[in-house]
Amino acid sequence: MIPLFKVAMSEKASALVGEVLDSGYIGQGAKVDEFERALAKRLDNPRILTVNSATSGLHLALHLVATESGRDGEVLATALTCTATNWPILANGMRIRWVDTDPATLNVDLDDLARKITPTTRAIVLVHWGGYPVDLDRLNRVLDQAERVHGVRPRVIEDCADAWGATYKGVPLGGHGNISVYSFQAIKHLTTGDGGLIVLPDDELLSRARMLRWYGIDRDGGGARFKNDIPEYGFKFNMNDINAAIGLANLETVDGLVARHRENAAFYDGELAGVDGVELTERASDRNPSFWYYSLKVDNRDAFVLRMKEAGIATSEVHERNDVYGATQGCKAVLPGLDGVAGRHIAIPVGWWVSDDDRAHIAKTIKGGW
Template sequence: MIPLFRVPMSAQAPDAVAAVVASGQVGQGARVEQFERELADRIGNPHVATLNSATAGLHLALRLVRGSTPGGEVLTTPLTMEATNWTILANGLDIRWVDVDPATLNVDLDDLAEKITAKTRAIMIVHFAGYPVDLDRLHGVLDRAEAIHGHRPMVIEDCAHAWGATYRDVPLGNHGNISVFSFQAIKHLTCGDGGLIVLPNEDMHRRAKLLRWFGIDREGPNRLRNPPDVQEWGYKFHMSDINAAIGLANLSHSDEVLRRHRANAAYYDSRLAGVPGLTLTQRAPDRQSSFWIYPLQVDDRNGFVKRMDAAGVMVSQVHMRNDVHTCVRDYIDQLPALDVVDKRLVCIPVGWWVSDDQREYIVDTVDSGW
């Protein structure tokens, strides 16, 4: 069976972890600091803070922007991992669903524009499959909303799929928003588990670093003592040196992982374009996807899944729509585009482990059923 996911792990990672364990200093320390410096260089933004998961990053991002007044809502997509949206509930905020754009599987910016109100505290966008949302167009939507409502909601970019993705030749994490990356086991860059929050300014950066560890300053003169005062309580969201050591070992390795994902995706683009009963997602020249997954829309998904399974190719929808869960039934909305996409979406293996022969076999299998 050709798998849909595998863990990309550098051969240097075991020794890197062993060195940390032998040092006796395994919590947040020198390895975390080094990892953050190297991540900041890669992204091109110094305002970074590592965390124990991307979910913690999204939770923290909402804490940074929700304000002191209770209530309010966050505009978000249902087509994502539940972690994206459960952080909204965990912050005591309401969800307002935004429909998807079938061409990209990202949020429909027209529907988003219509749903921004004075109650909107934040906008959560997901770069689905690693394909960036049109951030300039989103900026224009927010300009108009600010003129109407006198308030500009903060954008939180869920970049869990999108390590290495660029918009207008600039890496995600540099477009004036809060961006959160995932270093979970099967992502392009893995720490075993972990995350990264990237902030648009130094004030938010300093606050994020405080809140990730109980509100206590880990960089000041009292970092190893009981704090004289905690002005704002925080969480235990920090990364350990063990996870940072894995990340450091994998950082350069992730370049080849990303290159191979893109090469396999380019092959699929060239071979699957125009196949009857199958729709590819959009490719715009101003952005470069990371292709963490390779989504298709197919007319007969059940038949497609059975055929691929029989051929030894693992396929899956990967993310089910979140808005059908009982815990969010109070937020039900009409999402006609998602209703169609949800019945057709399926992903095929695109990762670094897929060989030239295997990707040709996958294409031939996909094409043979129509």
């Protein structure tokens, strides 16, 4: 079976991890610092902090917003994503208001978003679906307009979990003035085993986030740290040196892997355009997606999945729309865009492990019909 996801582990990882294990120090220390310096360089952005998962990073992001602007009001969010995007909203005691899905991109529908911003909107949480960047300039224009009309400019939290390596107008995600969160979970482009990264838009938020990821304590405070005042409670969201060592090893090889995801995606774009029963997602020239998976929309999805399985090709919807779960029944909405794609979208293997022969087989199978 050609898998949909695979763990990418650099050959250097076990030696680097071994050094940490033998060092007598495995908590958050020198390796985390080194990893953070390397990540800051890679994203060309000094305002970054590692965390122990994207879910923690998103929880921290929502906490920052909630403590800044209040837990009343609502958070505009997209239902087509991992539950990890939205559960931190609920975990922070905030209310979700669903925004529709743009059928062209499977990202948030920015027209619907513009309609739903009100003076009580506390934040906007969005995902770059499969690593395809949201149109961030257009989003900024929507926010400019909201500020003019309602006098509010809600913070935006970008879930970049699937988007390592993706750029918008040449700038890596995280560099567009919002709070952004990456995932280094097991099967992501860049893995640390489990882990994540939060990118902050200003120094004040960065320094609060740095304290809050570790109980609210200033690790650089000196002396007996626990004797110093803790002005506000925080969390246990820090990364440790073992995970950072894995990340440092994998950071050296990840660019080549992302490049192969893109090459395979370009191959499918060429092969599958115009195929009966298949609709491709949007490609805009101002974005360079990371293609964690390759999403298409197909007619008769169950039969498609079965045909692919027979041909030895794994497929998946990857995420279920979050508005169907019991946990979100308090926030029902009419979402015609999502209704139109929820039964049609499907991801096919596109990653670095997909060989030229594999991708030719996948394209031929799809062209053969189902």
